[in-house]
Amino acid sequence: MQESELLRMEDVFTWFPIKGGILGRTQAYVKAVDGVTLAVRKGETLGIVGESGCGKTTLARTVVRLVEPMRGKVVFGGTDILKLKGGRLKPFRRKMQMVFQDPYASLDPRQNVRSALTEPMHIHGIVSSKEEADKRAAELVRVVGLNPDHLSRFPHEFSGGQRQRIAVARALAVNPEFLVLDEPTSSLDVSVQAQILNLLRDLQKEFGLTYLFISHNLAVVRQMCSRTGVMYLGRLVEVGPTESLFERPRHPYTEALLSSVPLPDPSKRRLLAPLEGDVPSPITIPSGCRFRTRCGYATERCSVETPPAVERAPDQFAECLYDIDFSRKTRR
């Protein structure tokens, strides 16, 4: 593992069994994460984009071990956290925190803000007294842009943006190094989203945090992430520096995604060339290249050979058998 890597996932497979029949035998699997190898470098914001069913949320939950993968390694700071049990896992839980999509649902409705913020501190024993915990809580709310008199209020008394701030404050309560953000602004209005994204950026600078940023919104990912990975049916079909991935994608799916996003600019109105068909189910994954059923450039080879990840540009990897220059080709 490289010096600058904070977290590394190696060949992670998270499959969910589907049981059926009288004896409840496993009949099939939902292959949510189907072989992901990914490294998150210290201090960066790595974005993961994809549509519904691509596995990005399961990937996030696997990283923090909310779900158990059936195979693979998740190495954090040199230790494979998948092998740890109970007590040994706890210190790692402290270093990795997660912010969820729905800020209302992710807070206990019966806990006021102060209690929600101080609980992680008590769980990990980083404070020695109630006063110290309360002091830290007051500091945390200030850091995320709220007032100390919000501490005694309950989640339902706040707006969506404020609740997300509380969730972020709670994630910061134990001084983590790594934050997994699962669609943190998807349920927020545009103007509030901007506030939260700016806040996340500032916090990253102030506390030296590393982010894994999951989103279906390509614009937000472009705004926030230095590197981006594109997921499709459980695999990373392309990974690379955000600028070059967006400007010159190397995988047909990335290209299709980018050309499907409408721009907030009527002068740049394009005849969107949308991808035909729907996302196949993660239960039966197409043979060979999993994207071939919707790919405008697929050939017969694609149904037989499984494409490995190939470095098509500096630090940019794509799982495609061909090196296609999308600016010149048109999709069939």
Added chain:
Amino acid sequence: MSEIVPPAEARRSADLRFALHLFRENPLVLAGLVLSVGSIAVALLSPFLVDPTSWQITHPILKNCWNNPLFGWGNANIQACPSPYALGTDSFGRNLLQMIVLAIPVDLQIALEVVLSAVTIGIVFGATASYAGGIADEVILRVTDIFLAVPGILLAIVFMVVFGRTIPVLTGAVVLIWWPTYVRLVRSQVLSEKEKPYVESLRSIGAGRLRLLFRHIVPNSIYPLLVQATLDIGSVILTVSALTFIGLSPSPLLPELGNLASLGSQYFFTAPWLIIFPGLTILLISLGFNLLGDGLRDILDPRLRR
């Protein structure tokens, strides 16, 4: 940040207005509140209203007489008492009204004990079953199945026949009937809360199982338990009365509503008040708690969704 969060007073008055609206829409809920609170009040005040030892003293001469200036039965066979009694006397010559006032706390106390025990057992086993899962869950579920399969009253009767006819045994017998329902209720509540995002997020923070269960999941599951418990107080009183009515009471003198009714059952044509008034009391108290429980369900449930 210029945030306009509705002031706390505004929220409270919103809740108050909702409660008032509920009472207006559903006057029966108000009736339920009055009846249940009324019976609790009577129970608490009973040592001051009636001499607590008066149930042990019998007055054979005054047996089954009626003398209420406001109301008569129009039945020639009815004996008149020498002095006025609001509800006549019972077969031991005791003032029936006083007996009823003494009986209400007895029934309510038993009902409360039964419900609290059942809730506690429910929480302990229900939480264990759903949280531990696997074999523990299966075993607990099957045991509740067995208990639920047996008709409740029968179970209670057998229990009391075996273990004797004292009040603690009576309480225990009724708990036997009720505990499986609460175990299942708690289990299903915990199962659904367990999957909720806030539990997940606490798990990712590092909260342990016990903390999750008792500090977060159980408190959030309280509302349905509360509703069920309130409804059940009424039902328990009915069951206890049924059991004493068929004769399973420690003593015929015991001031307990079913017991009183039982004594009166033999004298229906000569002293109808003996069964009517205790019966009416049972009806009103259990109805009151039932209506209250319904109203609670309405108040607590949609509010969670608003």
Added chain:
Amino acid sequence: MKGTQESGQDILTVKDLRVNFYTFAGQVKALDGVNLSVKRGEVLGLVGESGSGKSVTALSIEGLLPQNAEVVGGQIILGGKDLLAEKRGEIRTARLREMAMVFQDPLTYLNPVLTVGSQILEILETDRRVFTPVVVAARLEDLEKAGRKGSLTEEQAREKGRLEAIPPQHALGKREFSRLAKAYSVAILGKVRLPEPERMFKMYPFELSGGMRQRTMIAMALVRRPALLIADEITTALDVTVQAQILKLLTELKTQIDTSILLITHDLAVVAEVCDRVAVMYAGNIVEVAEVNELFKNPLHPYTQGLLAAIPRPDAVRGELSSIKGSVPNLIYPPSGCRFHPRCPSAFEKCPLSKPPLVEARPGHFVECFLYGG
């Protein structure tokens, strides 16, 4: 065919619409005098964030407001009739004939136990008299097309004659109506670019994907040939590639059918892609209306400006995203005067005093803001 330049009548005019909601927490002044109009043949985008009142506006037009809502003022003029003033029966007919609505979540709006086809037929069969002209017109079009390709058979010619002779208020006989309605429904399914429309007709909603269901909803809306289609956040719940399919469909339909569209969304990019004109809503008011290119190039209202500056774009990084301070007001206690003034960087003394009137600051570009007069 239907260009935006074709001016002329407004299909829908909403004048000074005020709607209140009565809740236990108080009276929510949801709509504070909404003015908007949808011209014939155009796609008007109605944009706003949560709490802006865009859905309430749509529900008011469609007559689907919940029980605790009350329209306290204004007019909704559709097909020449004020929907708020007419008697129930007349309103119902007007709405049935003139407009249709498509919602965000097709799964909850489709009956799971009926096939797609039977649900479309059900719409037509609600009122044979009202829809006879529609299905007859569709059949005549088909016959026309057949006639142009080759000549008509005797039977077809006879049918054509018969159908053309039908008087306006007449309702076709049940069997004939069903036959024509079915053919028409299948044709509509094809028009929304559902593959194999004949097969689709017999399928159940759960067999379809999200995108296909949404197309079915659009088909169900268009089957009535309404003058106005209200699309309320129809792509919000869809993946971006599926959304692109639907947006492309809408763009194509624009030129093919004679229906105006009121497209309600919170996503300015969707508006930029599909709409001819845009109305921006904030806290129960329309704050700005303009032709789409004009709005994006010269946003006048501070809220619109703030909104555009806050949107991240997939084609460029914008440094620090500017945001609008504060958040959407509680409409039980709305701010006085201009409802945006507490958050407005350009607010001055006049703003809290009264609601600014709608002024035409540039040709065809309307704003409700004291910065531009009023």
